[in-house]
Amino acid sequence: MPSDVDAHLARLEAARQAQLATLPQSPVDVVAAAHRGAVVRILEQVRAARQRLRAGTYGECAKCGTWIEPARLELRPWLVTCTACAEG
Template identity: 60%
Template sequence: MSGPRERLEEERRRTTARLTALRGDHRGFFDASRDTNADDEHDPEGATIAFEREQVAALVRQAEEHLEQVAAALARLDEGSYGRCAVCGRQIPPERLEVRPTATTCVACA
């Protein structure tokens, strides 16, 4: 079993790679729609390019927020408060941190 720093560093690597891919997808939607006069809002074939672009944009924001949470968890680790519930002050169970390494609360306070 790896320690909290290793899990958080792996989480950062995985999220950074996902963010890079999502940003590429997002750029692709803009590039695909830039040079066309297609009226995708009234396309009977399904979701619009604008909808898909916004869906990817939401995933980008989500990944960016997760990276901020990972950075905050690493800072807590450095200062010695990692693994303590921000609400009650008790130790967060290791099983919770294993599954959710950026957790700031125990299960009871979540």
């Protein structure tokens, strides 16, 4: 299972990196700059998720320590909080 998750995260990382390479870097275009910022944040979160996977803490809520719901991780595998903590 962890190798499947890592492979999926690796594909997401590669896809976001490729997406980032295609985005304009002009600070004048505020929409493109905001999009670029969002892609950078997701890329950083995906890389952090891969580090948590290697450390054995992937899927553990960073706030309360319970396990994040599998459906939540399927939707966004880089998340660090369970639903209860995200809503709280």
